[in-house]
Amino acid sequence: MHHIQSSVTELPVNCKSAADHVAQVLAEEDQYADLSESDRKKLTDLEDTLSQKLHERIALVAYRL
Numbered sequence: 001m002h003h004i005q006s007s008v009t010e011l012p013v014n015c016k017s018a019a020d021h022v023a024q025v026l027a028e029e030d031q032y033a034d035l036s037e038s039d040r041k042k043l044t045d046l047e048d049t050l051s052q053k054l055h056e057r058i059a060l061v062a063y064r065l
Contacts, residue, residue, distance in 0.1 A: 031063060031064040032061070032062065032063060032064065033062035033063060033064045034064075035062055039062075043060050043062060046060060047059060047060050
């Protein structure tokens with residue numbers, strides 16, 4: 001089967017268009033909240049606190065709903 005590289009993953013040619021469309025729709029839905037510098041600092045501090053507590057790297061994201 002012939003494969004090409006997609007921005008989503010390596011897919012057969014017949015799946016690439018659908019996967020690229022899904023990736024585009026998801027990218028358009030990403031509406032990050034416009035946080036102030038002090039709010040970004042609070043979010044980063046919470047990430048650090050959770051990371052230390054859970055012994056894992058934690059990333060928090062603020063989306064506008």
